[in-house]
Amino acid sequence: MGGATLSVGSSSPEITLENLLQHPKGQELLTCIQCGLCAGTCPYGEVMAYPPRRIIAMLRAGMLESVLTSDSLLACVACYSCMAKCPRNIQLTEVLLPLVKEQVFLRLAELPAELHKALDNTLRYGNPMAESPRKRAAWIKTVDFPIRILAEDPRPVDVLWFVECQNSYHPRGQDVSRATAKLFHVLGIDFAILGNEEKCAGECARLLGEKGLFETLTDYIMVVFSKYRFNRIVTSGAHAYDAFKHPYTAAGFKYEVAHTTPFFADYLEQLKSRLTRKLPYAITYHDSCCLGRHNGFYEQPRWLLQAIPGVKLLEMPHNRISATCCGGGGGGMWLDTYYKTKGYERLSERRVKEAVSTGADVIAVSCPYEISRFEDALKVLGYEKKVMVRDVTELLSEAMEV
């Protein structure tokens, strides 16, 4: 079956597909009652040849090879729904799915072209867009106060801000970075960035099954972190946060880490006095899979949004633990063409339709992928003049007079 392994902590032996059912973590799978809630809640469950329930059944029947040689799991967008909804609390996305996806990835006869390019670029340039690594911090010149880069000024710092790829290079992501920098600045937080030393945290590579790429990036980033002294890491990337919080711990990551949205929620009282500009928006918040289902940050973004004067907060029918994924996780960011070719509905379009149905004029988000995904979906569906997409930090920044 191959040598896929998964480290689940120093005290446990490594889990492989071969020893999975003998391992305590894997034995959870024996408690599966085949209720099918995982397949039912999976956003692509209806199009997958092997949704989670069936994968467990195939494993228990000794027929996993069929799953490993199928491309069915390319439709897994790593949204954590199957795990969050499992009545037996089986940690599907932590154990079985990573092992299976790694083997599926190694056996794929052909990788969809966009995904192939994104992975090549991530390895070579440290970002999936094939942007120059020497221009990763170029956006800081568009901010009207200095932003410290640790390579140039390595003095100890309170917050090491891990900006991530999308917010370093994508024009809309750079808007988020400017807003985030303004919030740090206004709050008087001592912060610095890695600048051109930063590379992708690699979380999507891991969730896709490209374990070697994930480990290469992890090794690199851990070395870069070890060069500097800081109290905590704050990242704009919901996926980077998830990676640091969970799989990076196997590589020795022990730093205090926060995502920008819950981080700024901790400063809510200080922010409130600054939020003086009324924003007449009806906002619906889209829960990021990584922040919400996987890490439980459901209320923090809503507290921040409700603190903005003039804002009316509306909820989509699928919110919090039931939020529909934007479709960008687990490599889905680079599989839109593949999904379209297969005739699948783009999840970003499904989600945007739901957002529009609330009557909201702003979709608020916390994950960098969601801005471009939802803005594209709004254009495809003809709603781009009716609804805006804004990161929570952008809305906070807009609500400040300065």
Add this chain to the structure above:
Amino acid sequence: MNILVVLRMVPDVVEELEIAPDGKSLDLEFGRMVLSESDDHALEQALLIKERSGGTVTALALEAREVDEVLFAALAKGVDRVVKITGPKEGATTREAAHSIAQVISSEPGLKGADLVLTGTQAINDLDGLMAPSLAQELSLPFLGIVTGLVPDSSAPSAVAVKEFPRGVGGEFEVALPAVFGIQAAEKPPRYVPVAKVRAVMKSQRIDSVSAAATEEPSLSLLLVLEMTKPQPTAHAEILEGSPEQTASALCGILAERGLL
């Protein structure tokens, strides 16, 4: 069927290109090097032939920065042997490079007598597409370029090659082997190789290093580079600012003024 694939490293244009202090060449120390795209297709075509009909694939490349990563990736994709040619200066002309490569092919055990020699039709620093025909000339072998499909028959030995012509016309050629082919595109896009496989290969396999004898000819090119400069802007676009109505009105005014409306 023994196949040789010649791989070239070219400047990576994701980074800004810089001119060297001599004003006549690229500053290769500043930039990065990447595998030439059509050579990647030549490699894929060789692997497809090996998978269909068996045989061995050997990849050769002149020493260059980042070439080791490319050669290890080639091994991870299924290449049997990789050879790095040391000696020729970085920035050699295509004909000089072809001379060094052909010299190694002719003298190195295991490289002589290949049935197929494949390389990319062009590279960004070889738009004339001289590498494949130069290799053919040096090795006294037949040559066919702009090839997009290749099916060898080891019993003949010959190969049927699909060659592209303008206006979408394709031609099928039967070519006696051994021969050199310039590959425009492989029959399938170059495959992805998982990083874990490359990392495993880096631990278990090695790159053979072969030194090319210094060329005795003073220059194999009649071209003399006089000067290399970045593109100089001669005029700038006018950006129309304002609301959509204002910019549309200004645009209509310009078109009318120039007699286009």
